[in-house]
Amino acid sequence: MSEERSDTVVVPEQSYADSEIGLSGPSSLELTPGEVSASPLKKLDAHVVLLNNYVRPHHVAAYTELAKRVRALTVLLSVPMEPDRNWQPQWDDLDVRVQKNWMFTARWKHSSGFAEPNFIHVPIDTTRQLKKLNADIVFSYEMGMRTLLSCWYRRFHPKVPLVMVGNMSEHIEVERGWARRTLRRSICRNADYFTYNGPSCKRYLESLPLASERLFELPYCVDSSVVFDGGKEVSESETRKLLYCGSLSERKGILMFTQMMRQWCDQNRQKHVRLSIAGDGPLKDSIADQAADNLEISFLGHCDSSELRNAYRENDMAVFPSLADEWGMVPIEAMKSGLPVLGSFFAQSVEVHCEEDKNGWSFDPTNQHDVKSAIDRAMACSNEQLLEMGRYARQSVAHVSPQRSAEHFCRVIETALPRLRS
Numbered sequence: 001m002s003e004e005r006s007d008t009v010v011v012p013e014q015s016y017a018d019s020e021i022g023l024s025g026p027s028s029l030e031l032t033p034g035e036v037s038a039s040p041l042k043k044l045d046a047h048v049v050l051l052n053n054y055v056r057p058h059h060v061a062a063y064t065e066l067a068k069r070v071r072a073l074t075v076l077l078s079v080p081m082e083p084d085r086n087w088q089p090q091w092d093d094l095d096v097r098v099q100k101n102w103m104f105t106a107r108w109k110h111s112s113g114f115a116e117p118n119f120i121h122v123p124i125d126t127t128r129q130l131k132k133l134n135a136d137i138v139f140s141y142e143m144g145m146r147t148l149l150s151c152w153y154r155r156f157h158p159k160v161p162l163v164m165v166g167n168m169s170e171h172i173e174v175e176r177g178w179a180r181r182t183l184r185r186s187i188c189r190n191a192d193y194f195t196y197n198g199p200s201c202k203r204y205l206e207s208l209p210l211a212s213e214r215l216f217e218l219p220y221c222v223d224s225s226v227v228f229d230g231g232k233e234v235s236e237s238e239t240r241k242l243l244y245c246g247s248l249s250e251r252k253g254i255l256m257f258t259q260m261m262r263q264w265c266d267q268n269r270q271k272h273v274r275l276s277i278a279g280d281g282p283l284k285d286s287i288a289d290q291a292a293d294n295l296e297i298s299f300l301g302h303c304d305s306s307e308l309r310n311a312y313r314e315n316d317m318a319v320f321p322s323l324a325d326e327w328g329m330v331p332i333e334a335m336k337s338g339l340p341v342l343g344s345f346f347a348q349s350v351e352v353h354c355e356e357d358k359n360g361w362s363f364d365p366t367n368q369h370d371v372k373s374a375i376d377r378a379m380a381c382s383n384e385q386l387l388e389m390g391r392y393a394r395q396s397v398a399h400v401s402p403q404r405s406a407e408h409f410c411r412v413i414e415t416a417l418p419r420l421r422s
Contacts, residue, residue, distance in 0.1 A: 055075065130160075218409065268294075
């Protein structure tokens with residue numbers, strides 16, 4: 001889904017220090033691209049406790065900004081890091097505590113055609129930790145055991161608001177089994193507020209059903225350390241340079257995309273394409289087999305932040321063919337780095353930010369005709385057109401920031417605390 005371009009970028013928040021906030025949040029504030037609100041920070045008198053399975057770099061960035069805006073912030077994690085992640089936990093100066101946790105591995109199968117391990121966490125000391133911390137407000141991520149245990153704490157501490165942080169999409173959640181649906185009905189009855197990270201997540205929460213006055217937007221930010229913020233020039237190369245960042249797994253759709261790219265190259269022998277892949281995984285050999293005389297496939301392996309920055313600098317566009325990502329960080333990192341995105345509309349980041357032929361192209365990764373059509377449109381662009389699309393891509397996501405995420409957290413806090421304590 002794409003949105004029509006307007007003369008201004010609508011940034012859906014204003015400083016909570018200057019706004020009168022109701023249940024549905026304040027009205028939108030229109031800023032011209034790149035403009036930043038100069039409103040001073042207001043420190044809320046609240047001890048905020050966040051419960052998550054683990055934290056990624058973009059979480060750390062948002063939480064660090066939130067910590068500046070509240071009296072105290074404590075982060076409770078189920079594990080320091082999940083076993084399929086290729087980076088070490090880094091929490092900077094945040095107050096982070098690892099819970100006692102039972103972790104189970106289940107097999108996640110989806111009708112889109114993939115299966116992969118899914119880690120299920122049961123942080124068994126949740127109620128004890130929350131009682132010890134004496135939180136003023138609790139944010140619990142996802143609609144699983146972590147939040148169900150937080151609901152149990154909430155029943156005996158009715159003055160402490162509980163907010164379920166939703167990072168999910170209709171495409172993923174529609175296939176959840178009866179056990180999860182039953183658990184979620186209990187959470188819907190006991191949590192006070194719910195957040196959504198994109199329009200698909202909001203539609204799913206509304207379908208449970210949850211009233212709109214209980215819903216708040218809580219947008220992602222990105223890890224700025226991987227973003228290339230330097231200038232880009234028109235490429236003189238006749239080779240079209242594509243970049244994929246992510247695991248080489250079925251869910252990410254990269255094998256299917258490479259096969260479609262190979263078909264396009266076979267039909268366009270005069271064109272040359274280089275696909276650079278930052279990441280690793282079980283499909284590496286199958287992807288490598290798709291290489292051809294005019295399709296070069298380069299494996300960069302696991303990249304640190306400086307290597308990712310360089311990869312964004314060196315390439316013309318990013319590809320994100322995911323079969324199931326509830327958000328998708330790569331499209332935003334790529335746009336902030338000045339790259340248009342050729343991406344799956346199953347990722348909410350593509351649904352929200354990709355404007356057709358302006359900063360990218362979207363497609364249904366389960367429909368080969370749709371994938372091929374999107375590849376045709378992307379490959380038809382000149383180097384000059386790609387450079388202009390990259391400039392607009394940067395402009396279209398300029399408002400995505402840790403400060404914006406923190407402001408949305410504070411919008412929920414300022415609404416929830418007075419209402420439940422009155």
